[in-house]
Amino acid sequence: MATEFVTAIKTTEIPADSVKAIDVRGTRIAVANVGGAYYAFDDECTHEQCSLAEEGELAGTTLTCTCHGSEFDVRTGKVLAPPATVPVKVYPVRVVGDALQIEV
Amino acid sequence: MAPRYVIVGASLAGATAAITLREEGADGTVTLIGAEKELPYERPPLSKAYLRGDVPFDKALVRPAAFYTEHGIETRFGTRATRIDLSDRFVELEDHRRVPFDALLIATGGRNRRVSIPGGDLDGIYGLRTVQDADRIRNEMAAGRRVVIVGMGFIGSEVAASLRQKGLNVVAIDPSKTPLFRVLGEAVGRTIADLHRAQGVRTIFEDTVAAFEGTKRVTHVVTKGGLRLECDFVVVGIGIEPAVELLEGSDIHVDNGIVVDEYCQTNVRGVYAAGDVANHYHPIFNRRIRVEHWQNAIKQGAAAARNMLGKRGAYDDVHWFWSDQYDANLQYAGFHTKWEQLVVRGALDSGSYLACYVNDGRIDAAVGLNRAKDLRRVMPLIKSRRVVDLEQLGDEAVDLRSLHASP
Numbered sequence: 001m002a003t004e005f006v007t008a009i010k011t012t013e014i015p016a017d018s019v020k021a022i023d024v025r026g027t028r029i030a031v032a033n034v035g036g037a038y039y040a041f042d043d044e045c046t047h048e049q050c051s052l053a054e055e056g057e058l059a060g061t062t063l064t065c066t067c068h069g070s071e072f073d074v075r076t077g078k079v080l081a082p083p084a085t086v087p088v089k090v091y092p093v094r095v096v097g098d099a100l101q102i103e104v
Numbered sequence: 105m106a107p108r109y110v111i112v113g114a115s116l117a118g119a120t121a122a123i124t125l126r127e128e129g130a131d132g133t134v135t136l137i138g139a140e141k142e143l144p145y146e147r148p149p150l151s152k153a154y155l156r157g158d159v160p161f162d163k164a165l166v167r168p169a170a171f172y173t174e175h176g177i178e179t180r181f182g183t184r185a186t187r188i189d190l191s192d193r194f195v196e197l198e199d200h201r202r203v204p205f206d207a208l209l210i211a212t213g214g215r216n217r218r219v220s221i222p223g224g225d226l227d228g229i230y231g232l233r234t235v236q237d238a239d240r241i242r243n244e245m246a247a248g249r250r251v252v253i254v255g256m257g258f259i260g261s262e263v264a265a266s267l268r269q270k271g272l273n274v275v276a277i278d279p280s281k282t283p284l285f286r287v288l289g290e291a292v293g294r295t296i297a298d299l300h301r302a303q304g305v306r307t308i309f310e311d312t313v314a315a316f317e318g319t320k321r322v323t324h325v326v327t328k329g330g331l332r333l334e335c336d337f338v339v340v341g342i343g344i345e346p347a348v349e350l351l352e353g354s355d356i357h358v359d360n361g362i363v364v365d366e367y368c369q370t371n372v373r374g375v376y377a378a379g380d381v382a383n384h385y386h387p388i389f390n391r392r393i394r395v396e397h398w399q400n401a402i403k404q405g406a407a408a409a410r411n412m413l414g415k416r417g418a419y420d421d422v423h424w425f426w427s428d429q430y431d432a433n434l435q436y437a438g439f440h441t442k443w444e445q446l447v448v449r450g451a452l453d454s455g456s457y458l459a460c461y462v463n464d465g466r467i468d469a470a471v472g473l474n475r476a477k478d479l480r481r482v483m484p485l486i487k488s489r490r491v492v493d494l495e496q497l498g499d500e501a502v503d504l505r506s507l508h509a510s511p
Contacts, residue, residue: 048153048428055476066476067433068426069399082402083146 005094005101011038012098019063021053024104029091031100032074034061039074040091040102046070047084106132109412110195110203112185112350113211114138116146116398117379119166120405121209121412126175128413134177135203137195141182142235143169148398150238151262152428156270157242161235188354190372207412210351210362210370210377211405214344214396219254223316228337232259233344241339247271249336252325254313256283258427260341261296265429267339268303275306275333277313277325287436288471289443292459295452295473296434303430344396346381359383361394366418368408378408387420388487389439389468397425422487435479438469438486447498449478458482465491484508 006024014020014033021030021043030043030053039061043052050067057064062080063072070084077090092103109125111118114136122136138144144166153159162168172179180197187196188210194202216231218224230241241263244251249272253264256278268274280286282293283300297307311329316322316338325333346361357363357371361383368376368384377384379401383394400423407419424437432455443461450457456474460467460482467486472479481504485492488508496502 050476057477057480064480066480069424069480083148083398 003103005103007099008102009100010098011100019053019056038093040093042089046086107206109134109207110205111136111209114144115211115213116401117405118211119144120402121409122177124406124409137180139184155266208375209408211379212347212381214346214380217343226316226318227321230339244337252335252338254340255342263339277308279312367411376408378404395423399424422483436471437483440469447494449500481505
């Protein structure tokens with residue numbers, strides 16, 4: 001299926017160094033604001049389905065799912081620490097004015 | 105000659121060490137020997153998702169089979185090591201083969217304590233340590249069947265929860281006042297008892313099993329307190345003993361497991377231990393600790409490997425583990441045996457709290473029920489050994505991260 005950029009949220013609604021989850025066309029996507037750079041990825045932890053926006057602790061570009069300690073790189077979705085073994089899916093983002101658009 | 109690295113125990117600690125040796129550039133041979141025939145696997149799912157049938161066994165593997173060949177890790181699974189010769193430096197296997205080593209890691213883990221009470225050898229009484237144990241319990245599981253859980257430590261509590269979730273009738277017995285009493289104490293333990301009772305578990309505390317009854321198979325559990333409980337099967341979870349028989353008669357120091365320093369090394373140069381079997385000196389707590397948890401197996405296994413490679417580094421991670429029961433997420437970090445004060449964020453009866461075990465104004469350990477973020481944020485405070493403002497610690501309006509920096 002073809003993807004397109006969809007306006008998901010205003011950048012002003014995501015405070016610096018925090019993560020917020022939003023529904024974009026039926027998919028729950030988390031967006032991290034790392035010092036003004038935005039990264040979008042599936043909200044569901046690949047280990048045991050905790051919400052990364054709710055349970056995640058962001059330090060720089062590393063997001064720790066505090067449920068069981070898995071760590072992900074929000075830029076790539078790569079697993080940095082177990083117990084998760086499967087990367088979290090990431091989505092391209094762009095900022096248009098104050099709109100954050102996510103490609104889904 | 106390139107060094108020969110040998111690991112006895114294809115456990116999570118042993119497998120992690122083998123992986124780390126390769127990742128950190130070991131140029132010699134790496135041999136991983138294990139008594140279990142399976143590829144190395146993680147045990148946490150055995151009492152939870154795997155037991156309930158929610159995930160296949162493959163999900164619990166530390167690495168797929170191909171990984172070991174691709175990374176030049178020689179494996180001897182399904183082969184028990186029977187002897188270590190420290191003067192000629194080799195491990196002898198049950199098939200009498202000898203595997204010479206320059207550096208050796210022992211990661212043999214533990215084995216379940218068994219009950220020595222009448223009827224203890226009847227059919228239908230299970231422990232849980234290996235995937236075969238989990239499969240035996242799974243074969244007994246069907247909604248409506250009656251199980252008695254003996255021992256409400258972490259394994260007993262998790263199995264009680266998983267079986268209840270599958271619709272079995274669960275009775276749980278423990279000699280203490282609450283589940284997890286020895287580690288967490290009465291006030292916190294009571295909240296775990298409430299959790300199980302709310303889910304329909306019948307709990308029997310301050311009573312112990314006197315006998316199992318049945319002709320061939322267990323049909324009743326009789327307690328010292330005079331109860332006679334009808335059941336279809338029994339699961340016993342009363343702790344483990346470190347698996348150290350390999351070292352009998354050797355010069356390696358054994359005392360509640362294999363005694364190692366903060367570099368994971370035994371009193372014999374070039375011989376290391378990690379995981380459940382290792383009673384390790386912990387520099388943060390300034391004492392020896394033996395820990396039977398997932399994170400320790402991984403972190404200590406990796407630390408041992410680095411020290412085997414000569415990259416000397418103390419293992420000083422704060423111990424941490426989780427125990428999911430029903431929909432509740434229980435986590436513990438640190439180490440404590442006693443405490444002067446229990447400082448609680450949130451209310452113990454609210455279903456979400458962080459309880460800190462405090463001595464001399466320092467947090468030795470903390471347990472969180474559905475408080476994952478706070479638990480994560482308290483870990484640096486445990487590691488720093490900082491004296492903490494207890495009023496702020498107990499104040500939910502205070503972000504624990506604000507206590508990390510020096511005042």
